[in-house]
Amino acid sequence: MKRIAAIFLVLCAAGSALAAERAVTLKDAPGKQTVEAMCSGCHSLDYIPLNSPFMNRQAWTAEVGKMINAYGAPIPQNDVATIANYLAANYGVQ
Amino acid sequence: MQRRQFLQALAGTAVLPSFTPVTAFAAERVPLTYGLPAGAYGDAQMASLPGKRPLIEWTARPPNYEAPMAAFATPVTPNDLFFVRYHLAGIPPQIDRQQWRIAVTGDSIATPLQLSFQDLQRDYEQVDVTAVLQCSGSRRGLSDPHVPGVQWGLGAMGNAVWRGPRVKDILAKAGLKPGAVEVVVNGADGPVLTTTPDFVKSIPIAKALDENTIVALQMNGAALPHFNGYPARLIMPGWTGTYWMKHLISMEPVSKPFDGFWMRAAYRIPTGMFPTVQIFQTQENAMTTPITEMVVNSLITSPAEGAHFRVGEPVTVTGFAWDGGYGIRSVIVSTDNGASWREATLGNDLGRYAFRPWTYQFTPQAAGNQQILASAANRLGETQVRTLIFNGAGYHNNVVRPTTIVIA
Numbered sequence: 130m131k132r133i134a135a136i137f138l139v140l141c142a143a144g145s146a147l148a149a150e151r152a153v154t155l156k157d158a159p160g161k162q163t164v165e166a167m168c169s170g171c172h173s174l175d176y177i178p179l180n181s182p183f184m185n186r187q188a189w190t191a192e193v194g195k196m197i198n199a200y201g202a203p204i205p206q207n208d209v210a211t212i213a214n215y216l217a218a219n220y221g222v223q
Numbered sequence: 224m225q226r227r228q229f230l231q232a233l234a235g236t237a238v239l240p241s242f243t244p245v246t247a248f249a250a251e252r253v254p255l256t257y258g259l260p261a262g263a264y265g266d267a268q269m270a271s272l273p274g275k276r277p278l279i280e281w282t283a284r285p286p287n288y289e290a291p292m293a294a295f296a297t298p299v300t301p302n303d304l305f306f307v308r309y310h311l312a313g314i315p316p317q318i319d320r321q322q323w324r325i326a327v328t329g330d331s332i333a334t335p336l337q338l339s340f341q342d343l344q345r346d347y348e349q350v351d352v353t354a355v356l357q358c359s360g361s362r363r364g365l366s367d368p369h370v371p372g373v374q375w376g377l378g379a380m381g382n383a384v385w386r387g388p389r390v391k392d393i394l395a396k397a398g399l400k401p402g403a404v405e406v407v408v409n410g411a412d413g414p415v416l417t418t419t420p421d422f423v424k425s426i427p428i429a430k431a432l433d434e435n436t437i438v439a440l441q442m443n444g445a446a447l448p449h450f451n452g453y454p455a456r457l458i459m460p461g462w463t464g465t466y467w468m469k470h471l472i473s474m475e476p477v478s479k480p481f482d483g484f485w486m487r488a489a490y491r492i493p494t495g496m497f498p499t500v501q502i503f504q505t506q507e508n509a510m511t512t513p514i515t516e517m518v519v520n521s522l523i524t525s526p527a528e529g530a531h532f533r534v535g536e537p538v539t540v541t542g543f544a545w546d547g548g549y550g551i552r553s554v555i556v557s558t559d560n561g562a563s564w565r566e567a568t569l570g571n572d573l574g575r576y577a578f579r580p581w582t583y584q585f586t587p588q589a590a591g592n593q594q595i596l597a598s599a600a601n602r603l604g605e606t607q608v609r610t611l612i613f614n615g616a617g618y619h620n621n622v623v624r625p626t627t628i629v630i631a
Contacts, residue, residue, distance in 0.1 A: 150246070150283035150284055151246075151248065151268075151270075151283060170415065170416075171311075171312060171414075171415045171416065171419070172282065172284055172285065172312060173282055173283040173284040175266050175280075175281070175282050175283060176282055178262045178265055178266045179260075179262055179263055179266045179267075179281055179282065179373070179374050180260070180262065180371050180372075180374065181260060181261070181262030182260070182261060182262060183260050183368065183369040184371060188371070192371055199420075199484065199488065200414075200416075200418075200419045200420070201416055201417075201418025201419045201420075202416070202418075202419075203416075203418070220262065
């Protein structure tokens with residue numbers, strides 16, 4: 130019961146958090162939904178345009194790796210390339 | 224894994240609800256400096272956190288808000304224009320000061336204490352310290368090449384009069400034992416996921432026992448704004464903001480160096496890269512060392528970039544200079560691209576940890592773009608640099624930075 134209540138609380142908090150902050154509209158391109166789903170749980174998406182455009186694919190991959198390895202983000206390994214490709218193509222440099 | 228599954232994963236590990244304060248957005252122009260990444264100009268907007276006037280909103284969650292230049296009209300920065308910086312989004316929406324406690328524990332404490340706000344105010348001498356609080360990454364956005372992180376311009380800093388008890392008096396009352404090497408400090412804010420390392424820092428015992436290191440219960444004569452660490456934060460004069468723990472809830476003197484993520488892996492600079500007197504010895508290794516003291520720096524607060532003046536009309540240049548607490552010796556100004564320099568007049572000395580105001584007057588003789596350079600030196604003889612000392616985290620940027628005005 131406690132756990133269900135906790136999950137409910139977190140879902141509400143995540144929902145209300147998204148409602149309260151200004152919507153960040155990322156560029157429409159393949160991978161956008163994965164980026165939104167994986168990144169916005171812990172931080173607002175404004176971090177992405179803010180950090181653009183100066184990172185290449187390798188640098189963006191390192192950022193995603195930092196989120197997983199240093200900050201413990203539950204991002205599946207097979208989504209890493211999707212996220213890094215999207216960020217490099219839309220918010221990066223060659 | 225899509226969003227629903229991510230939220231389920233999140234629900235299994237979450238410790239604190241991810242909190243986003245309700246902000247009010249202001250329609251005013253965002254006063255950004257030059258040299259930031261292109262994306263920063265599109266991202267930024269003016270927005271007000273509860274209890275704050277509009278600041279430059281870089282990120283909403285966790286909240287990272289920079290002070291606009293208007294915050295630097297006076298040498299003491301108003302509370303409601305003071306910058307806001309958090310790493311992790313698990314921030315209590317509010318804190319009840321009656322219920323809040325600081326725990327003083329650790330293997331180097333004989334008598335653990337639980338101190339209420341009233342205890343801290345009533346049982347200890349209250350000390351005033353005027354000190355600059357500057358984010359380690361202030362001016363990161365001006366790094367060339369750019370580096371990832373919050374792309375701070377000039378306003379990830381402020382100067383305030385902090386008031387509260389000395390840390391050394393608190394530790395003495397708790398029976399500090401010989402052999403303590405560091406004090407581990409933690410705040411009430413934390414991560415969204417249990418798998419993310421909580422923001423916990425340590426400070427060297429010598430700095431903890433410095434008479435200027437205090438627990439601030441007041442800021443400029445008022446309660447601390449919530450987003451500046453209400454009800455109490457650690458004040459580490461001369462050192463960058465990473466140690467100034469907000470919403471302070473524990474201080475633990477320990478006999479062995481603290482091994483947390485935010486010491487071991489973050490806020491580090493290459494060993495020996497920057498002039499430093501106060502080195503964090505117990506956390507240093509051959510490759511990297513924790514960032515500690517601020518480097519000497521200055522800001523031109525007026526005229527504004529791009530301001531218009533007439534030939535023959537005197538221009539008054541004003542600004543601040545500050546350093547890691549050794550005091551400002553001089554500020555020099557050049558109006559000929561660095562060929563010659565003249566001394567500015569230093570203003571009121573609010574203490575060696577504070578902004579030191581300065582002024583300089585000159586009369587432009589020719590029409591066109593006029594560049595103004597200012598460079599500060601401290602009493603150790605350290606000066607600002609003309610070329611960036613690049614480091615991957617974008618710390619310690621004290622490059623002499625031109626303000627260009629237009630003479631017609």
